[in-house]
Amino acid sequence: MADNITHHFITSFFLIGIPGLQDFHCWIGIPVCLLYALTLLGNSIIIVTIKLDPSLHQPMYFFLCMLAMNDMALASSTAPKMLGIFWFDAHWFEFNICLAQMYFIHTFCIFESALLVSMAFDRYVAICIPLRYATILTTPMVIRIGLAGMVRAILMVLPCPLLIKRLPYYTKYIINHAYCEHMAIVKLASANTLINRAYGISVALSVMTLDLGLIATSYIKILQAVFRLSSKNARSKALGTCAAHICTILVSYTPALFSFLTHRIGKKVPPSVHIIFASVYLLVPPAVNPLVYGVKTKQIRDRVLGLFFPNRKILEN
Template sequence: MVGNVTIRSFSYFFLVGIPGLEVFHSWLSIPICLLYALTLMGNCLIVLVIREESSLHQPMFFFLCMLAFDDVAIASSTAPRMLDIFWLDAHVIRFDVCLAQMYLIHTFSIIESGLLVAMAFDRYVAICHPLHYATILTTPLVIKLGVVSVARGAIMVLPCPLLIKRLRYCTQNIIRHTYCEHMAVVKLACSNTYINRSYGIFVALSVILMDIGLIFLSYVKILQAVFRLSSKDARSKALGTCAAHICTILVTYIPALFSFLTHRIGKRVPPSLHIIIASIYLLVPPAVNPLVYGVKTKQIRDQVVLLFLRKKDKVSKH
């Protein structure tokens, strides 16, 4: 029963939002709206600056462009739906639309993780093999790494909605979440969900362990190379080129790990806290990444300043 309407066919789900905080939904919509606006503006600015400035046409910045597009896609898969719930009380979502949203969210999340690995490889080559950087990280290789990240995400997540379609939903169609998350949907089924749960754990663990492992290995090699440098300034400069990437890794993986572990072992974590962290995991990194790279990367910072100075000059001339 949802309001006065009974949905027995389960062609719809009912997204609650944040359980226990329904009275604050209109207030919670404000930071969500601001984060989404910041995501769109920040990432579009990053792409524009890299596109317009030929000196930034390097592998590191090509990966950053890919990350910017993926961040916009992740935020666009979740934020508008959340705002529908919080502003318009539009809680009902069609079954197929729910599965599509779930597929897109998890696919783009895996793509982002793959891009972070590619960016770690870029920093490894730049610091450990600087003389061969241009010959190793060629444009075709950069494109291949981007395509592999996208293909891996799209293929690995595809079985999730297909496996959910075979489940029966008898009495529960209320999702206590702000979006259609895989485990939140699976838990509502009244049939055996062992395969769904097992595959979900396999995907999450394989992606997280493999990607974090590769990133960790890259940074072990990077640190070994950095500490072999004789000059303190050279060490500082080398580590400085990794600062933005490290910040992005922390902002992306920490909330993701919390959300994953809460679904499996966090029985005592309040549902409202879990949903807030799960929402932060999808909304904060896309908004923060452009700021991090804008502040920490001198080339982008300088080009953004130049871009605004040019626009200011054009306005003053008119």
């Protein structure tokens, strides 16, 4: 332990993994590895498919590309370290590297939320004001929306590591988690952490409240527009274009909300359950999103099948 404490300040953290389930870490690593591999493979296929097919060079698919790249980055910021803990007992994490991981995880999560809002706006424009779709969602506008979401995430999370750096860490160095999560690090400080806690909660609440509110508003407008359509087939087709996005929202926000609530008010929830859900929140959506869009979006499905089975249509005919 002497190597990890200099001048009475902690220089490294010891990540437990999943408390109470240490004997099963080797087995827990298997689904983590599979989810990570599926994330890299599935999102890479989505990106390559959209890039190779000019007919998919549309705002909806540009946002999907951003989502795929963000999902790979989010999974890559967590899964390798988790596997190091579960399979190779690599529990020690240098202080600044731990803060960097925390920063990237939360930045990618907030950017993911911004992308889901952008995709909801895309569906709103496409269904509610289709005649202006091409003039509103131009390629430069899509790029600006993506950059705005990324800048928001970068600036909102930046104070977190800076506020932690000012705190003293004398004796507590064990993090009961599988990755460097903001509140898990803050709790170890040997000082008053009210500012850190208040800022962390305010960021989480503001992002969720604002983004979910914007998404809900978009879909209320979409439903109003859809139910004004006289043709049942037109209504079904319009809602069908939103199916993949709605599934992605549910997959992304449900474990996030559960993790957030259990961390703050679920005092009786075992730590292992909280950490499993916190890990599910980071690993499952990036792996599931490509499957959702591959199955629910006909254009993506047809192009992917065309890439892997180029003679499929010939055989069908």
